[in-house]
Amino acid sequence: ETGVTQTPRHLVMGMTNKKSLKCEQHLGHNAMYWYKQSAKKPLELMFVYNFKEQTENNSVPSRFSPECPNSSHLFLHLHTLQPEDSALYLCASSQAGSGRYNEQFFGPGTRLTVL
Amino acid sequence: GEDVEQSLFLSVREGDSSVINCTYTDSSSTYLYWYKQEPGAGLQLLTYIFSNMDMKQDQRLTVLLNKKDKHLSLRIADTQTGDSAIYFCAESRSDYKLSFGAGTTVTVRA
Numbered sequence: 001e002t003g004v005t006q007t008p009r010h011l012v013m014g015m016t017n018k019k020s021l022k023c024e025q026h027l028g029h030n031a032m033y034w035y036k037q038s039a040k041k042p043l044e045l046m047f048v049y050n051f052k053e054q055t056e057n058n059s060v061p062s063r064f065s066p067e068c069p070n071s072s073h074l075f076l077h078l079h080t081l082q083p084e085d086s087a088l089y090l091c092a093s094s095q096a097g098s099g100r101y102n103e104q105f106f107g108p109g110t111r112l113t114v115l
Numbered sequence: 116g117e118d119v120e121q122s123l124f125l126s127v128r129e130g131d132s133s134v135i136n137c138t139y140t141d142s143s144s145t146y147l148y149w150y151k152q153e154p155g156a157g158l159q160l161l162t163y164i165f166s167n168m169d170m171k172q173d174q175r176l177t178v179l180l181n182k183k184d185k186h187l188s189l190r191i192a193d194t195q196t197g198d199s200a201i202y203f204c205a206e207s208r209s210d211y212k213l214s215f216g217a218g219t220t221v222t223v224r225a
Binding site: 090 | 159216
């Protein structure tokens with residue numbers, strides 16, 4: 001148990017659907033992250049929330065919309081996705097600001113398939 | 116090119132040593148990390164090294180850092196079937212941001 005949970009673990013959706021991914025961390029951390037993992041490509045950082053404020057948005061298309069209501073919860077709202085958005089979406093958390101050491105704790109991911 | 120580069124695959128016989136290599140680009144990175152991802156799971160920190168160190172040993176794991184060449188390696192001694200996984204190299208970019216490679220899939224054969 002890593003202390004970071006994600007739901008659902010698997011999601012299949014059509015291009016016109018709206019769905020949300022949920023992440024919860026039980027570690028008391030102050031930073032949360034969304035990553036996209038595609039086969040044979042580097043892990044792509046999508047969004048970073050530091051103390052609930054979005055501090056990073058790596059040119060992610062607007063069909064992905066993050067929400068961080070508090071420091072323990074992070075959502076990724078999905079709308080009109082494309083088949084190329086199919087991937088494993090990983091959530092992570094860390095205690096930012098502790099020197100430059102940044103151990104990130106990852107959830108198990110949501111395997112998303114867009115039809 | 117990518118910021119952090121790794122070879123994609125490594126096959127090793129059980130009991131042999133595995134060496135996974137990584138190159139990075141940011142000379143100001145102060146910490147470098149190795150993460151392990153087992154099937155169906157997220158990434159888990161395996162070990163890390165501070166940039167003023169050349170080597171760090173932790174049981175079967177040895178991390179070597181060549182800061183001049185921006186080269187990082189992870190050696191796993193006496194590789195076991197449970198070591199089969201994807202291994203990610205990562206460098207610190209700030210207090211909260213890491214830059215990851217594409218991961219090296221290690222397959223341990225009997």
